[in-house]
Amino acid sequence: MLRVVVSTLPALRPLLRRGPLLNHKPLLRSRLQPWPFRALSSSASPAAAASEVVAFEEHLTRCAAAGRAPLRVAVLVSGGVDSSVALRLLHAAGHHCTAFYLKIWFQEDFRNFWSECPWDEDLKYAQAVCDKIDVPLEVVHLSDEYWNHVVSHMINEYRCGRTPNPDVLCNTRIKFGAFLEAIENLGFDYIASGHYAHVVHPSAENTEAPSVLQLSKDKVKDQTYFLSHLSQSQLRRLLFPLGCITKDEVRRLATQMGLPNQGRKDSQGICFLGKVKFSEFVERHIGEMEGIILEAESGDYLGKHRGFWFYTIGQRQGLRLPGGPWYVVEKDVQNNVVFVSRNYYSLDKRRRTFRVGSLNWFDNSGPGNNEQLKCKVRHSPEFHDCTLIKEHTEENEDALVVHLSEDDQGLAGGQFAAFYSENSCLGSGIILDSWDKMSFPVCSRALEIAKLEDKSSLGKPVRILNLEHVVKPEKQEEIKVA
Structure with a gap:
């Protein structure tokens, strides 16, 4: 029988100071009294475990070995293939492992959508792998x-028109924040997970040196972007067994090991939502407020939307406008107006300079002024060459002006920018709401219309059929559409 452990953690100091968090009613939880963490024996017998021994090539366990064994390792498992293979590699390297499943889902708010617990399947897979x-x-x-420390911060940011990355916040504040604090005194040497990244720890002779976060062998799956805002004290406690192998090798190992979840698809989307659509979550916790959509170049009234917080810069899906494709290029938060364009990728409207605050460096000194580095502004295998110039914000906090060597249209306030030198991630910061003269231009007519108090005077939306033909409302009856 699987025992449920309820955490009793002290109040956490937010790692990103972005203002007060929202209060929220307690969600449904187990009514069990809190217990101390204690390893529970699984149902598998030692004889059964011995039959599961699999021989691995040396390079497959290099990131799991951590230079010495045996170690006591707390392994985060999700029921997916990546964390399951990570656990098996750690076990094969000779470490003493205890697996932990973190229940952070919020589907209690959507419990009528399913006939059974939405995280039950994940937990069953995790238990089968451990057994x-x-x-x-x-x-x-x-x-x-x-x-x-994650969801309420996200909601605050959405209300301000910014789009934070929940995976970065989850890693910083929960997986390697709250959980690390909870097991701090239980004797574990490291926490491990199925992230695609590699941490190089200092040698026993040089313990004062910092641990270094390096790119994964699989550059497409690499997840250092999501780990870039961890502190050095967090990084020193982590192992990532998959950092030395590729996703294809992980799938091959899962088959070789006979894992029950070997054919399971990778999870997609925000970790705590599961089957709940993002729009449903936002509607539930922020609500709707009707606003208008304007073309950035002309100010033409194109349609209505449910609230600017449903949209992010560069978004294409969900606009439901004819004559597209249309892209979100700016948002007027004060007046609840979304500006769109079909010319999002035109050369004269691209951005390459932006500001970054809330800086975090794995090495306390950080990079030098005007240093040439590489930068990621989203999770992808793509890098930008960039130059950093140090400055201070109005609150006298450290900030950076980042100048990219090439243009990027998808820069969005609230997202993270991670910085790299060769194969190592140096740290990251949060993109601020300020741009250079390369920002997407919104015409004066559009800005004036956005400020109108009575927008009902705009009449019917302009109907645009294609790039060459703009159809005004009074002319619509003259156009016959096949």
Whole structure:
């Protein structure tokens, strides 16, 4: 029988100071009294575990070995293939492992959508993987911590027109924040997970040197972007067994090991939503407020939207406008107006300079002024060459002016920018709401219309059929559409 452990954590100091968090009613949780963390034996017998021994090539376990064994490792498992293979590699390297499943989902708010617990399937897969090698599994409830330090922050940011990255916040504040604090005194040497990244720790002779976050062998799956805002004290406690292998090798190993989830698809989307659509989550917690959509270049009234917080810069899906494709290029938060364009990728409207605050460096000194580095402004295998210039914000906090060597249309306030030198991630910061003269231009007519208090005077939306033909409302009856 699987025991559920309920966390009793002290109030956490937010790692990103972005203002007060929202208060929210407690969600449904287990009524069990909180217990101390204790490893639970799984149902598998030692004999069964011994039959599961698999021989691995040396390079496959290099990132799992951590230079010495055995170590006591707390392994985060999700029921997916990546974390399952990571656990098996750590076990094969000779470490003493305890698996932990973090329950941070918020589907209690959407519990009528399903006939059974939405995270039950994940937990069953995780338990089956642990049983094959006789590794104990515990469930830790961190739903309250997740709400207080991730979700409420996201909602505040959406209301301000920014689009934070929940995966970065989850890693910083929950997986390697709240959870690390919870097991701090339980004797574990490291926390491990199925992230595609590699941490190089200092040698025993040079313990004062910092740990270094390096790119994964699989540059497409690499997840250093999501880990770039961790502190050095967090990084020193982490192992990523998949950092030395590719996704194809992970799938091959899952088959070789006979994992019950070997054919399971990778999870997509925001981790705590599961089957809930992002728009449903935003509607539930922020609501709707009707606004208008204007063409940035002309100010033409094209249609209505449900609230600017449903949209992010560069978004194409969900606009439902004829004559497209249309892209969101700017938002007027004060007047609840979304500006769109079909010329999002035109050369004269691209951005290449932006400001970054809330800086975090794995090495306390950070990069030098005017240093040439590489930058990621989203999770992808693509890098920009960039130059950094140090400055201070109006609040006298450190900030950077980042100048890219090439243009990028998708820069969005609230997102993270991660910085790299060769194969190493140096740290990251949050993109601020200020741009250079290369920002997407919104015409004066559009800005004036956005400020109108009575927007009902705009009449019917302009109907645009294609790039060459703009159809005004009074002319619509003259156009016959096949």
